[in-house]
Ligand SMILES: Nc1ncnc2c1ncn2[C@@H]1O[C@H](COP(=O)(O)OP(=O)(O)OP(=O)(O)O)[C@@H](O)[C@H]1O
C-alpha cells in the first residue's frame with residue numbers, strides 16, 4: 001500500500017466496514033440455538049455456583065477471608081470449560097460445513113480473499129469469546145467486592161484465558177479446513193476434546209497458583225513479565241502459523257500457496273533466533289540456544305514433508321509473477337510453490353540453524369557438555385530425512401508421476417516407517433527381537449539414532465546417512481536442474497486474433 | 504464478456520462427467536444448455552462458477568482463466584445453483600446483504616443494490632423470512648437475486664425454472680430477456696425445452712458428457728432438421744381415405760417418411776415451399792377433401808429427441 005492510500009484509508013474511517021463474514025456469522029450465532037442455549041446454561045451454572053458459595057459461607061462460623069478468591073477460581077473454571085469446549089467446536093463445525101463440496105456458499109462463490117475469509121472466521125470466534133467473557137463479568141466483579149482477590153490477577157488470568165480461546169479457535173478452523181474425510185475430522189474432534197481437558201486443567205492449575213501466591217507481588221518482577229511474554233509470543237507465533245496455513249488451504253490450488261507460509265516461517269525463524277541469541281548473550285549459557293534449534297528442527301521436518309508433496313508444474317498465475325532479474329528469480333525459486341525450491345529452502349534453514357547453533361556453542365562454551373553427540377544427532381537425522389524425501393521424490397517422479405504429488409510426502413513417511421519396522425518384524429519372526437537388537441546399530445533406520453546406546457556408533461549412522469543422501473542428490477540432480485531451468489516467467493504470446501463466433 | 508469453454512473434461516473417480524467439450528457464447532447471448540439427466544450440465548456450470556476444478560481443459564471469461572484466476576473469474580460470474588443451502592438462521596435480506604458486502608458494495612450503494620434486486624426478483628414480501636422457511640420457487644428467486652446483486656457479466660443458471668409457478672415462469676423469461684438486453688452472457692440449463700426455444704438464441708446439447716450439437720438455434724434447427732414436416736387432415740368422415748392418400752403421397756416426389764399420426768397424415772418435405780404447393784394442388788385435383796394442410800416447424804424438442812439417444 002502506498003502512503004497516500006494508507007492515508008485515505010484512515011481519513012475515510014466513516015466508510016470502514018466490518019468483515020462481511022463477521023457480520024453474517026454473528027447474525028447467525030445470535031439466532032442459533034446452540035449459542036443461545038449454551039449462553040443460558042453458562043449463566044445458570046454461574047448463578048448456581050455463586051449461590052452455593054454464598055449459602056455455604058453463611059453456615060460457616062469463621063469468616064472465610066479467601067472467599068472471593070475461591071469464587072473467582074470457580075468462575076474461571078466454568079468460563080474456561082464453556083469457552084474452550086464450546087466456542088472452538090462451534091466455529092470449527094461451521095467452517096467444516098462450509099467447506100463441504102456440495103455447498104456452493106461462502107468459501108467459493110464470493111470474491112472475498114482467502115485471508116479475509118479466515119480472518120472473518122477467526123474474529124467471529126474472538127467476538128463469541130468476548131460475549132461469553134462479558135456474560136461472566138458481573139459475577140467476577142462481584143467477587144471483587146469480597147476479599148481475597150486482586151484486580152491485576154483477575155485481568156491477567158482473563159487475558160491469558162482469552163488468548164488461549166483464540167488459539168483454540170484457530171486450531172479448530174485449521175482442522176476444519178484440512179482436506180480430510182469426515183471420520184478423520186470426528187477423530188480430531190474427539191482428540192481435541194481430550195486435549196482441551198488438558199489445557200483447562202493446566203490453565204486452572206496456573207491460575208490457582210497465581211491466586212495463591214498473589215500475582216500482584218510477582219508482577220513487579222521483570223522475570224515474571226518475561227515469562228508471560230515468552231509464553232504469549234510462542235502461542236501467538238503458533239497461532240499465526242496455523243492462520244497462514246489455513247489461508248493456504250483455502251486458497252485455490254493455482255495460487256502461490258507456499259509463498260506466505262515460507263515467508264512467515266522464515267521470519268519467525270529469524271525472530272526466534274535473535275531472541276534465543278539475546279537470551280544466550282544475557283545468561284552466557286549456550287544451551288539456551290537450543291530452545292530455538294529444536295523447535296526449528298521439528299517444524300522443518302513437517303515443512304520437508306509438505307514440500308516434497310508440492311507439484312513441479314507451476315500454474316500460469318504463479319509463473320506470471322516470477323521476476324526477470326536473476327538474483328530476484330533465485331530468491332523467488334526458493335520461496336515459490338514447487339518441490340525443488342522448497343527443498344532448498346528447508347535445507348537452507350536447517351543448515352543455517354546448525355551452523356549458528358554451532359557458532360554460539362563454541363562462543364559460549366559454559367555448561368554445555370554434550371555438544372558433539374547432539375550435533376551428530378542433528379546432522380544425522382537431517383541427512384536421513386532428506387535422503388528419505390529425495391528417495392520418495394524420485395520414486396514418485398519416475399514411476400508414479402501421474403499420481404498426485406501428495407503421494408511423494410506419503411512415501412517419505414512410509415519409507416522411514418518401513419525401514420524402522422520391517423527389520424524388527426523380520427527379527428521377531430526369527431525369534432531374535434530383543435531390546436538389544438532395537439538399541440543396536442540399524443543403519444538406515446532414523447529412529448535408531450535416538451535409541452542407539454553407543455554414541456560411537458552414531459558416526460556410522462552419520463556416514464551412512466550422508467552417503468545415501470549423496471547418492472540421492474546425484475540421482476535427483478537432473479530433475480532439480482530441470483526445475484531450475486523451467487523456472488522462468490512465461491514468454492508473452494502474441495495476442496490471438498478474435499476466435500471465430502460460435503458455429 | 505465472452506465465455507469460452509475449451510476442451511473441458513471432468514472426472515469423478517472413474518466416471519467421466521464431462522468429456523472434452525468446447526463451446527462459447529458472448530454478451531447478449533442466451534444459451535440453452537440441454538441434455539438428459541446426468542449429462543454433465545451441472546458439473547460444467549459448477550466449473551464455470553469456479554466451485555469445481557476441471558480435470559483437463561479450461562474456461563476463459565474474456566481471456567481470464569477460471570483455473571488460474573478463480574478470484575477474478577468469480578467477480579464476473581453469477582451462479583444460480585439448482586439448490587439453495589437451507590440455513591435456518593439467516594433471513595433473505597441478510598443473505599443478500601452478506602453477498603453484497605462480500606463483493607465489496609459499500610454503504611448506500613449496497614442498500615440501493617439490494618433493494619433494487621429484491622424488487623427485481625420480487626422477494627420484497629419475504630425478505631424477513633428465514634431461508635429454511637422458503638418454498639422451492641421462493642428459494643429460486645433468492646438464489647437468482649444473490650447471483651444478480653453484484654451485477655455480474657455472466658449468468659449461469661442451473662434449472663432456474665424448476666419449481667416456479669406459471670406467472671413466475673413468465674416473469675423469469677422476461678427478466679432473462681431484459682438481462683440479455685443489458686449485454687449479459689447467459690447460460691441456462693432447463694428440461695423445459697419449449698420455454699428455452701422462446702428465450703434462447705443459442706443452444707448446447709450434451710449427452711453423457713459429450714456435445715452433440717451447439718450453435719445458434721436457427722443453425723442447429725437447419726442442421727439437424729433440414730426437412731420440414733407437413734401435416735394433412737381430411738374432412739371429418741373421410742378418414743377411410745387415409746391409407747389411399749398415404750400410398751399416393753409415397754409415390755409423390757419430395758415426400759419422404761409419410762405416416763399416419765392420429766388420423767393425420769404427416770410427411771417430411773425434402774423440397775422447398777413451391778414443392779409443397781404443387782403437392783397440395785395435386786391432391787385437391789384428385790378430390791381429396793383436405794381441411795388442413797400445415798407445415799410444422801421443428802423445435803428444440805424435436806432436435807433434442809433426434810440427437811439424443813436416451814438412457815442415463
Ligand atoms: N460429486 C460427484 N461425485 C461423483 N460423481 C458425480 C458428482 N457430481 C456429478 N457426478 C456424476 O457426473 C455425471 C454428470 O452429473 P451432472 O450433475 O453434471 O448431470 P446433469 O446434466 O446436471 O443432470 P440433471 O439433468 O439430472 O441435473 C453423472 O453421471 C453424475 O453421477
Ligand SMILES: [Mg+2]
Nearest residue numbers: 544545585661
Ligand atoms: Mg443438474
